[in-house]
Each structure stands twice: as structure tokens, then as C-alpha cells.
Amino acid sequence: MRSRWLVWGAALVFVALSCSGCDDQGEGTGEGTGEGFPTSEGFGEGRWINGSNGTCVNCADHCSCVVAGRPYIVHGESLVAEPTPAESAGAAVMPGASEWGCMRDANADDADVLKSLIMEALTRADQSADPWPELTGTLALQARLPQLLTAAHEALIDIPAEERSKWHSAGLVEHASVASFAKLGLELLVAGAPPSLVQLAIGAQEEELLHAQISLSLGGAGNGTCSSLQFPEHTLEIHRDLASLRSAAIREGLQGEGKSALELLGRSLDALGKKGNNEALPFGAQALSELLWAMGKDEARHAQLAAEVINWVDGKTKQQSLQVKVRNGEVHVFEI
Numbered sequence: 340m341r342s343r344w345l346v347w348g349a350a351l352v353f354v355a356l357s358c359s360g361c362d363d364q365g366e367g368t369g370e371g372t373g374e375g376f377p378t379s380e381g382f383g384e385g386r387w388i389n390g391s392n393g394t395c396v397n398c399a400d401h402c403s404c405v406v407a408g409r410p411y412i413v414h415g416e417s418l419v420a421e422p423t424p425a426e427s428a429g430a431a432v433m434p435g436a437s438e439w440g441c442m443r444d445a446n447a448d449d450a451d452v453l454k455s456l457i458m459e460a461l462t463r464a465d466q467s468a469d470p471w472p473e474l475t476g477t478l479a480l481q482a483r484l485p486q487l488l489t490a491a492h493e494a495l496i497d498i499p500a501e502e503r504s505k506w507h508s509a510g511l512v513e514h515a516s517v518a519s520f521a522k523l524g525l526e527l528l529v530a531g532a533p534p535s536l537v538q539l540a541i542g543a544q545e546e547e548l549l550h551a552q553i554s555l556s557l558g559g560a561g562n563g564t565c566s567s568l569q570f571p572e573h574t575l576e577i578h579r580d581l582a583s584l585r586s587a588a589i590r591e592g593l594q595g596e597g598k599s600a601l602e603l604l605g606r607s608l609d610a611l612g613k614k615g616n617n618e619a620l621p622f623g624a625q626a627l628s629e630l631l632w633a634m635g636k637d638e639a640r641h642a643q644l645a646a647e648v649i650n651w652v653d654g655k656t657k658q659q660s661l662q663v664k665v666r667n668g669e670v671h672v673f674e675i
């Protein structure tokens with residue numbers, strides 16, 4: 340089988356390694372655009388499998404072992420995907436599509452779970468309007484994070500030690516969620532999920548990183564001390580298991596992230612008080628509300644991602660999908 344590389348637009352620079360699997364011990368750099376196999380001189384023919392020491396097959400004429408980025412190496416072997424027949428047959432050659440699935444439809448309005456969670460939080464707080472309608476999530480706050488955290492810390496200055504400790508514990512759980520979405524990203528890749536789902540998992544991982552920083556900051560003493568966290572060592576096996584992917588999406592995604600979203604959105608509304616808006620409130624309370632609303636929206640979007648994973652699995656397995664209802668502060672899932 341011959342690998343086929345499609346590069347749209349951008350010029351890529353490839354760094355050549357010495358190659359143990361073929362005659363050509365190519366070294367140096369090359370660049371190019373177009374279709375074909377990347378070599379130190381551009382693109383040619385042949386199939387390339389990269390290992391830590393480089394391996395080439397079917398490339399006697401045009402071999403040059405090159406690294407187009409960081410390889411994924413397990414037990415000394417580099418893993419790369421093989422296109423499945425269905426995906427090969429469907430390889431579109433038009434802008435907006437690729438050999439790997441289809442690009443996400445930007446107009447797709449499939450955020451039912453996200454909307455339901457926000458509506459439920461507002462209803463439970465006897466509010467009707469989103470207090471931070473322009474706020475998409477924590478990534479949008481990143482530039483203002485130091486300022487917001489300082490202000491929010493002042494708003495929490497008198498909370499009991501027990502409550503501060505809960506923020507610290509929440510921060511450790513958020514830190515673990517970074518690993519959880521890294522694992523989900525791997526599981527989606529192994530399951531053959533489309534890039535739109537992988538992209539959402541990558542984005543969620545970045546958001547969880549900010550959730551950890553925010554929660555740990557709110558649970559800290561606020562004296563600017565820095566510490567490091569070491570996640571436990573462990574081994575990981577990733578299997579192509581759609582049933583497990585689906586059940587984890589229900590349990591950890593829809594229900595777990597959904598509940599977390601409702602709690603954070605509710606606490607954000609609590610910080611605003613009965614007025615339900617952010618006018619004429621101390622900046623500390625506003626900052627706290629904004630941070631919690633951003634985290635809550637992220638969590639609601641993560642629950643939505645779980646719904647999209649389930650939809651994809653159900654479409655692939657020709658299974659009837661789920662019905663999701665958000666009520667009484669819980670996410671209820673019904674098989675239909």
C-alpha cells in the first residue's frame with residue numbers, strides 16, 4: 340500500500356534522519372507542497388514508517404526518512420494510522436474535506452445539551468437571562484486570568500478553611516480531567532473518530548488545565564506561592580472499544596460533566612446575588628461569577644461533547660440513540 344500525503348497550502352519543513360531501513364542515508368532539510376511522499380528534497384513516491392531510528396519500506400528509489408513532527412512511540416515502535424477502505428474510498432479532494440473524515444459543519448446547531456444545562460441553571464436560580472452572554476468559556480478569559488483571580492480571591496477572603504479546602508480538592512480533580520481528556524483523545528483516535536470530535540477533546544483538555552489553575556488558586560492562600568503537581572505514574576492500554584467509549588460518555592461526560600456544569604453555573608449566579616446581573620457589584624464578586632460561569636459553560640460543552648461522541652458511536656453501530664433530559668439539577672439519560 341502506498342501512503343498518500345495531501346498538503347493544502349502551507350509549506351512544510353521536514354527534518355531528515357539517518358535511515359536504517361533503506362540505502363539512502365538522507366540528511367538535511369527540505370520543503371514542499373503538493374501530493375506525494377515527503378523526502379529530503381520535497382515529495383516523491385514510496386511508503387515511510389518512522390521509528391526512533393527510521394524505517395522505510397517500498398522506497399528504494401526515493402527513500403529519505405523524515406520526521407514531520409513528533410512521533411507516537413510505544414515500546415520502541417512508532418504507530419501511525421492506516422486508512423480504512425471506507426475512508427480511502429471517501430477521500431474527498433476538495434477544500435473543507437480531507438482524507439480523514441469530514442470537517443465540522445460550522446452551522447450545525449447540535450448544542451442541545453449545552454443549552455439545556457444553562458437553562459436549567461438559570462431556572463433553578465429563578466433567573467431568565469445569561470448574565471455573561473458574551474463569555475464563551477475560560478479560554479476567552481486567559482489573558483485576564485491573573486487580574487480576575489486576584490479579585491475573586493479577595494471576594495473569598497473570609498470563607499472558612501473547609502470551603503477553601505474544597506476548592507483545592509476540586510482543583511486536583513480538574514487536574515485529573517486534563518489526563519482524562521488526553522486519554523479520551525487517544526481513545527477517539529484509536530476508535531477512528533472524526534477530527535471534529537478529536538478537536539473538541541483537545542480543546543476540553545486545554546480548558547481543564549485552566550479549571551485546575553483557577554480552582555487551585557481559589558483554594559490557595561493567595562500569597563503567590565507556587566507549587567507543582569505530580570500526577571501518579573500509571574500504565575495505559577487503549578483499545579478500540581466503542582461500547583466502553585459510549586458508556587463512559589454517558590457516565591463521565593453527560594452525567595458527570597453535566598452535574599459539574601450545573602453546580603458551577605449555580606454558584607456563579609449565587610455570586611451575583613438576587614439581582615442576577617453584574618451591575619453595581621464589587622469587582623471581586625463579579626470576577627468570581629465570571630470565572631465560575633466560564634468554567635460552567637466549559638463543563639456544559641464537555642457534556643455536549645459526550646453527547647456527540649454517543650451520536651457518532653450510535654451512527655457507526657447502527658444503534659438507536661439516547662434521549663437526554665436535564666431537570667431537577669440532574670442529567671437523565673434514556674435509551675430510546
Ligand SMILES: [Fe+2]
Nearest residue numbers: 513516547550
Ligand atoms: Fe473542569
Ligand SMILES: [Fe+2]
Nearest residue numbers: 516596638641
Ligand atoms: Fe470538564
